[in-house]
Amino acid sequence: MGVLFTPNEDPIEVVPEKGKKFQLDEVRTLVGGKYGKVYVEPVVLPQGTKYQGKKVGMFLVDEEGLLKDDNEFNSNAVMLDGDRRPLFGNALLTWPGEF
Secondary structure, eight states: OEEEEOTTSOOEEEOOSSTTSOOHHHHHHHHHGGGOSOOEEEEEOOTTOEETTEEOOEEEEETTGGGSTTOOBOHHHHHHTTTSSOOBSOEEEEOTTOO
């Protein structure tokens, strides 16, 4: 299971289509949103970061999210990341071993 953070919306739970791990094409579609396929970049969260009481591993984001027109700042994802860097567009939160 993962959690998809989209700008200006509540996070939603998503489940890998095939088994327990997200496949690259699936992640590209989730984080790419209206842009289609994207280059996926992992954003490793600070050690000990928790979401809903469980330790989380990383966000998977569009590597070029900042550069794309109309790709909005993702304030929910940035807060969980501890404001270490700006994140734009969709961000998929995964637990260790899910990708």
